[in-house]
Amino acid sequence: MTKPFHLFFSLIIIIILPTIIHSQSQSAPNDAAVMQALKTNLTPKSLDWSDPNPCNWKQIQCSRDNRVTWIQLRNQNLQGTLPRTLNTLTELQVLELQNNQLTGPLPSLSGLTQLQILLLSYNNFTSIPSGFFTGMSSLKHVYLDYVTFSSWVLPETLKSASSLQVFSATSANITGTIPDFFGGDYFSKLTTLHLGFNSLEGGLPNSFFGSSIQSLRLNGQNSRSKLNGTLDVLESMIQLTEVWLHGNMFTGTLPDFSALNDLQTFSVRDNSLIGPVPESLTELRSLKVVNLTNNMFQGPKPSFGKSVEVDISGRNSFCLPDPGVGCDDRVNKLLAVVESVGYPQVFAENWKGNDPCEPWLGIKCSASGNITVVNLQGMGLTGCISPDFAAIKSLQRLLLADNNLSGMIPDELKDLPILIELDVSYNQLYGRVPEFKQSVKVRTDGNVDIEKDGPSTTPVSPAGGQKGGDRGGGGKTGVVVGLVVGGLVVVAGVCVLYTRKRKRASGVHPRHSTSDGDGVKITVAGSSTTGGPSDIHVVEAGNMVISIQVLRDVTNNFSQDNILGKGGFGTVYKGELHDGTKIAVKRMESGVMSEKGLDEFKSEIAVLTKVKT
Numbered sequence: 131m132t133k134p135f136h137l138f139f140s141l142i143i144i145i146i147l148p149t150i151i152h153s154q155s156q157s158a159p160n161d162a163a164v165m166q167a168l169k170t171n172l173t174p175k176s177l178d179w180s181d182p183n184p185c186n187w188k189q190i191q192c193s194r195d196n197r198v199t200w201i202q203l204r205n206q207n208l209q210g211t212l213p214r215t216l217n218t219l220t221e222l223q224v225l226e227l228q229n230n231q232l233t234g235p236l237p238s239l240s241g242l243t244q245l246q247i248l249l250l251s252y253n254n255f256t257s258i259p260s261g262f263f264t265g266m267s268s269l270k271h272v273y274l275d276y277v278t279f280s281s282w283v284l285p286e287t288l289k290s291a292s293s294l295q296v297f298s299a300t301s302a303n304i305t306g307t308i309p310d311f312f313g314g315d316y317f318s319k320l321t322t323l324h325l326g327f328n329s330l331e332g333g334l335p336n337s338f339f340g341s342s343i344q345s346l347r348l349n350g351q352n353s354r355s356k357l358n359g360t361l362d363v364l365e366s367m368i369q370l371t372e373v374w375l376h377g378n379m380f381t382g383t384l385p386d387f388s389a390l391n392d393l394q395t396f397s398v399r400d401n402s403l404i405g406p407v408p409e410s411l412t413e414l415r416s417l418k419v420v421n422l423t424n425n426m427f428q429g430p431k432p433s434f435g436k437s438v439e440v441d442i443s444g445r446n447s448f449c450l451p452d453p454g455v456g457c458d459d460r461v462n463k464l465l466a467v468v469e470s471v472g473y474p475q476v477f478a479e480n481w482k483g484n485d486p487c488e489p490w491l492g493i494k495c496s497a498s499g500n501i502t503v504v505n506l507q508g509m510g511l512t513g514c515i516s517p518d519f520a521a522i523k524s525l526q527r528l529l530l531a532d533n534n535l536s537g538m539i540p541d542e543l544k545d546l547p548i549l550i551e552l553d554v555s556y557n558q559l560y561g562r563v564p565e566f567k568q569s570v571k572v573r574t575d576g577n578v579d580i581e582k583d584g585p586s587t588t589p590v591s592p593a594g595g596q597k598g599g600d601r602g603g604g605g606k607t608g609v610v611v612g613l614v615v616g617g618l619v620v621v622a623g624v625c626v627l628y629t630r631k632r633k634r635a636s637g638v639h640p641r642h643s644t645s646d647g648d649g650v651k652i653t654v655a656g657s658s659t660t661g662g663p664s665d666i667h668v669v670e671a672g673n674m675v676i677s678i679q680v681l682r683d684v685t686n687n688f689s690q691d692n693i694l695g696k697g698g699f700g701t702v703y704k705g706e707l708h709d710g711t712k713i714a715v716k717r718m719e720s721g722v723m724s725e726k727g728l729d730e731f732k733s734e735i736a737v738l739t740k741v742k743t
């Protein structure tokens with residue numbers, strides 16, 4: 131009979147044990163005091179909080195050692211303020227107070243190292259202290275939506291919440307910029323970032339590069355300048371499923387979506403986006419909802435799959451109203467030539483419809499409807515002269531004076547059959563002028579470096595002659611090189627194509643080596659901002675000077691097969707130098723590259739370096 135007895139006994143234990151703990155336990159004295167203060171402040175009428183032991187209160191849970199772990203008071207119509215001592219409930223894991231009418235300042239919760247869930251949405255708190263998030267290293271879910279705070283900025287202390295998965299603060303009166311720590315560096319598990327309807331300004335932070343964010347809502351900022359800048363960084367955020375950026379002032383072209391295979395919702399209506407809608411978006415299989423209404427997109431109206439809910443009404447500059455119908459050949463050619471200057475807004479605003487001979491701004495045509503004059507003088511164009519001008523065979527006058535065009539004059543232009551005038555004076559062009567026919571009047575004055583042959587100051591050794599022996603780690607060394615193509619920059623993106631024709635040999639010249647950690651060399655793109663034509667040919671990568679020609683060679687002319695990945699500002703290619711050094715080349719083709727942009731790019735390279743190691 132011993133067996134059944136044992137069985138019975140152990141059953142009893144299992145059932146009784148929790149009861150014993152509950153009825154005999156008293157919450158830890160300090161926790162009890164805090165809970166009493168909470169009770170006094172909130173006077174919850176609908177809940178039975180009469181027991182002297184808060185661990186027995188409704189909606190409260192304690193640990194076995196009587197510490198308060200859960201407070202779940204949502205939808206209780208509670209009024210009043212939270213006690214300042216709340217952050218002494220150091221075992222608290224869950225704090226749910228959403229949808230009440232709590233007022234007064236939110237006390238600091240700094241030090242609640244166990245808190246995982248913080249739900250405070252829909253309340254009337256008046257302020258949030260800047261040290262609020264200090265030390266909350268377990269925090270996973272934060273909801274502060276529709277809290278009537280006075281304005282606040284997202285504090286640096288939020289960085290300590292390294293377990294963060296969801297941060298949602300829609301309409302919470304947040305001002306300032308999106309801090310540059312919302313990304314993999316600090317929040318490797320972040321999947322949801324909802325900051326719509328605040329007063330944020332500035333651009334998408336560089337830290338978004340490669341982040342794990344899936345749902346990104348930054349729509350409808352109320353600040354005067356709203357969120358601005360380009361969407362380039364999105365192309366590296368390959369986990370994205372939902373993107374709400376509508377109602378801001380984003381500019382530039384849409385990025386490359388080919389790596390965003392999970393993207394379902396893409397809403398960028400009511401911005402100032404330009405250029406054609408890329409096929410990488412229209413061809414995305416995962417796409418379900420897309421809203422492009424009220425931008426300045428150009429080119430053919432995009433055609434999405436049947437199952438995609440599309441809104442592209444309102445202001446846009448598509449050539450034709452019907453989706454998927456190609457533009458007039460002349461329109462395509464003109465859009466091609468403004469690509470290399472980043473599709474300036476002036477053309478998005480003035481080149482409408484499908485007939486450039488209407489005429490469009492800067493365009494003149496013959497009676498037969500052929501483009502004869504392209505006059506883009508003094509339009510503040512930055513970038514390079516597109517070789518695609520050569521496709522406009524009817525062109526007689528190409529006038530590009532008084533801009534900020536850099537790079538070389540494309541050789542292709544000399545093939546224009548009936549060209550009579552080319553005026554590129556007062557730009558920042560350099561290099562050899564193609565040999566135009568006698569009949570062509572060519573003006574190149576006001577370009578300081580015209581007819582000068584590339585970099586004069588930078589030491590460059592002959593092709594393949596990288597004196598690699600003095601480089602630490604030799605062939606095993608990994609180098610991350612950022613090829614800055616643009617401002618400098620854009621320029622090189624296209625203009626660099628023409629450096630190939632240059633006779634001067636190019637190569638790699640390591641100056642001295644620095645090794646970071648385990649033999650991985652870290653270099654930062656350093657096509658310097660000091661200007662000068664040398665930038666276009668040569669990338670100074672930390673301690674190396676590498677000619678773009680070499681980068682071109684080792685990446686197999688930036689071939690598809692060499693693509694390692696796509697980043698916020700361009701595509702990363704792998705390559706191997708002659709001495710076996712493996713390099714990653716990041717080719718940036720964003721529009722105008724400001725100094726700040728260059729800094730961001732550099733820090734991105736730094737991030738990239740970390741990732742690769």
Ligand SMILES: *[C@@H]1O[C@H](CO)[C@@H](O)[C@H](O)[C@H]1NC(C)=O
Nearest residue numbers: 209210231232233253254278
């Ligand atoms: C809380 O805010 C809501 C909406 O702003 C308002 O209707 C309500 O009266 C406020 N309650 C208190 C107690 O201030």
Ligand SMILES: *[C@@H]1O[C@H](CO)[C@@H](O)[C@H](O)[C@H]1NC(C)=O
Nearest residue numbers: 277278279280281282302303
């Ligand atoms: C945001 O905060 C400012 C003051 O900090 C206040 O004047 C304004 O009313 C708040 N806005 C909202 C929508 O609550």
Ligand SMILES: *[C@@H]1O[C@H](CO)[C@@H](O)[C@H](O)[C@H]1NC(C)=O
Nearest residue numbers: 331332333355356358359360
């Ligand atoms: C974005 O807006 C800020 C002001 O909030 C301004 O200083 C900055 O120049 C703008 N950037 C761009 C790229 O327009």
Ligand SMILES: *[C@@H]1O[C@H](CO)[C@@H](O)[C@H](O)[C@H]1NC(C)=O
Nearest residue numbers: 399400419421423439440441
């Ligand atoms: C797209 O944007 C327009 C204009 O802002 C809006 O009226 C429409 O409801 C949106 N469509 C979708 C499918 O979200």
Ligand SMILES: *[C@@H]1O[C@H](CO)[C@@H](O)[C@H](O)[C@H]1NC(C)=O
Nearest residue numbers: 498499500501522523524525
């Ligand atoms: C000019 O237009 C006519 C027809 O409109 C076309 O046949 C001819 O090839 C064009 N000329 C050039 C130089 O493009």
Ligand SMILES: *[C@@H]1O[C@H](CO)[C@@H](O)[C@H](O)[C@H]1NC(C)=O
Nearest residue numbers: 510511532533534617618661
């Ligand atoms: C051309 O670019 C330089 C810097 O690259 C800038 O200082 C200058 O203001 C620009 N000029 C025009 C006309 O945009």
